[in-house]
Amino acid sequence: LGGGGMKLVYLAEDLRLAARPCALAEMVDTFSSPEMQSQAVAAFQREADMLAQLSNEHIPRIFDRFSEANRHYLVMEFVDGITLEQELARNGGKLDQMRVVDIALQILDTLEYLHNLKPPVIYRDLKPSNVMLTASGQVKLIDFGIARFFLPQSNATMIGTQGYAPPEQYRGRAEVRSDLYALGATMHHALTGRDPAAEPPFSFPPTRSLCPGIDTALAELVDQSLAYDVVHRMADATEFKQRLLDIRARLVTGNGRIRPPARTPGQKPQLQLPLGAPTPAAQAAASQQPTVLMTGETECAACRRTIPSDSRFCSFCGSDVTIPLGAPAPSSSPEAATVVLSNPAPPPANAGAAARAGALYREWRDRPTRGHTLGYIALVAIGLFLAAFAVTTMLARLQRPAPQATAPGMGTAPYPYIPPANPAPGSAYDAQRARELRQALNAAGLNAVKFRIQGNTVTLWGTVPDEFARMKVETMAFMLPGIIYLEDHLTVSDSPFAGP
Template sequence: MIQQPEIQAILCPLCRAANRPYARFCQQCGKDVLLDDTYRITQVIKEGGMGIVYQAVDADGAFYAIKEMHDRFTDAREREEGIQRFLEEAQLLRQLRGHPGIPQIYRSFIDEGRYYLAMEFVWGEDLEELLKRHGAFPEAQVLIWADELCDVLEHLHANGLIYRDMKPSNVMITHEGHVKVVDFGIAKLLQPGQRGTMIGTPGYSPPEQYQGITTVQSDIYALAATLHHLLTGRDPRNEPPFSFPPVRMLRPAISPQTEAALQRALALEVEKRFGSVAEFRRALPIPSGEQRPMPPVDVRPPAQPVPTQTFDPPPNARPAAPRAKAAPKPRAGRQYRQAWPVPPPQPLPTRAQQRRPAPAPRPRRTHRPARALRRIVAVVLLALGLYYGFQIYGTQIVSLIEQYLPALNQPLPDGGQPGGDADGAPATAQTRIITVVAPHRAAGPDRTNGARCHQEAVHASAGSLAPGVRCIVVLTHQPPGNGA
């Protein structure tokens, strides 16, 4: 039984930042982390030129493989073709539903303008990863896988489809040792004599596929190239094109029957290959019955999900229910190639810390009352200073004015005379200055007497002024203690 990993983090489908398992919105970009309001991404499994595959989980804890189409097209026509291939893959998988060697498709959907497929999650590894770790495989093991791969290709051809992309990275080996063929993105309907898009994987694709021609023999060639790689460990992508030396030259222990079948399937001319996958299958010495060995390959358990960063949970998030027993100690699982950098792991807060309410924010202190009070005090002090300054230095100010005012009484340009004397005598000048001495205005009666003196001086001189003559009345106050 497969031990499913415990979910410790979910990834944002847009920025791929790690979030808490119960988060609804990404703490990094603020986007909704639920795909189609159902799936939560737990890790990146594999990324290729045409798409990326995630591991995801739903609310019931079931795992899925979510495939996303890469939308990196710059040309509108290429984008339409890419979307069409993606939708055709979903339709093909629905048509092929029920075969044990093909993952089951559950649904296709669009989220945030991106195209997704929700498929059966295969617990295992692909043959390319196993080749990197183990190297070449025993002949008996490779022939068992070849038998199951032939069964898948026969099912495709019976439904009028050509796979067009057989290679080790598209073949998953489950924990039970069986094969699952994945990535049907470039599979197409069988249309003999018609040319299509030049698409495939260099090293595994036959020569005619580079000319846009695909037939049943094209899949046979790619399958033979894959088996050659598994038996010899020789990667055809690193060798000259279409060069496959006999397997017994590299591994003499391989049976001559297997070598002959592969050499015929790898012929450059389409007519020299097998006419069908069933014919190629019969040419291989596939073991049966007791001679069929159990899978000796140690397929590693699935990788643990990407650890999460420590983020503050959203207000509407609910913590997960506590488990009855401690989580099992994680074993060393398969380390998938990460297509995106992930943050380093950080310790998670305890349940008590998660449930503890956040402290209330401290009120912001304002200094407006004190600032207004300081302004009022400054204005009052300025007014008092002006008032008492005038009280003390008022006499000196008036004296200075009296010293400069006689300059106005100078002869005018028309030959007029000075404008009067200090006692207020009439004069014939154009400007007349009248000086009135009043008592000190410290008391109320004195202020009245000063005003009355000023009024009397004005009336006394008003009758003696000629038309056009200016009259300036200077009212001075008698300092205290002066008996004059």
């Protein structure tokens, strides 16, 4: 079914219980130390037992766990569907805002359940490839990262995906609001078509600057969830969910951007009901007696939503849906007959004036707003800053001498310095990267920043003028080759230019 690296997932059949289909996750450990292997297996068993106790419709159930030598297995509910990543690819990279809202609300149901457990369970790796969509529209969260216990020790602490993981998760300080950031990144991707995994970390343009047609409140909610500082995000999944429910209610009732398709002035609302291919006997019977066409529920002709059959007006869009009883009209199609039901009331005398007034109102409502202009200004400012940062970094690299090495048998011909495959702490490779980082920091005027490089980890301390400078230093550190982890102990100075 999928997987890679240390984990593969297979579609299997449970022969011990009802021969049901299930998903079998296989994880392989490569520990050479029996003590480390036993610790990893114990942690795997504890996590599997914890996951088996979860009870939520959006989380696949855990049926069993077992191990054989260095292979460890988890038997889970099989989810028949596609990932959100695949759904985005099918739809040109992005989805309609109402579809994104519906998917996000189901994810928030799950996060609200996980975060309210004692102790809270943090998902840590929310992204489109971990969101399953069934044929019925149900959302399931898959892959809770249990395979991390069998990764090499140097990589075991890095849980998350670049572009979707928040800044605090890189520092090992994940909390419940970290999942809200990842959900915001997923919604931003689905709404705008911009994949954050292919962009620099933490660099989300305002949502409406990439997709001006979406609802303003929805765009502001997504942007707030992507705040760099965790205290500026919403408090919890419950608040996120309630605000999203309010936005959906407003969109559904027609007070937002989504509205039913317009009809030409004087056109009668119509509802077409596919009835199937009636037999000759059924057609003869229909000509002899009236037929009740609608019992229970029906569909509004304007907005296509389900409403009670005895409704006078659609409760969603307000259209007049009065439908009299009648007999099916003849059809030329051998496969289906269609009854066209029209409102028999004539159009009002002032229908033309009402239509013109409605057109003027829609033109006024859809006019460009000040928010569009501010969004464009912000986008231009971000672009100028990124260009200046790229130029500064390039100049700093051009000013330093390139390391050279002599290739065997080639005299004194210079060759680029190739880092060792597994550099030891304190090696010449660390010293070379330290010189590069120091030159870049000095070129940016960040002389008060101190650091230490050991293998694939950078430790930072010292002072920076503001939070923006802190993000710049972290980005410089992650640009060094071979750097995976970062320990940030920087403090913000009390200069008048420091952020709040």
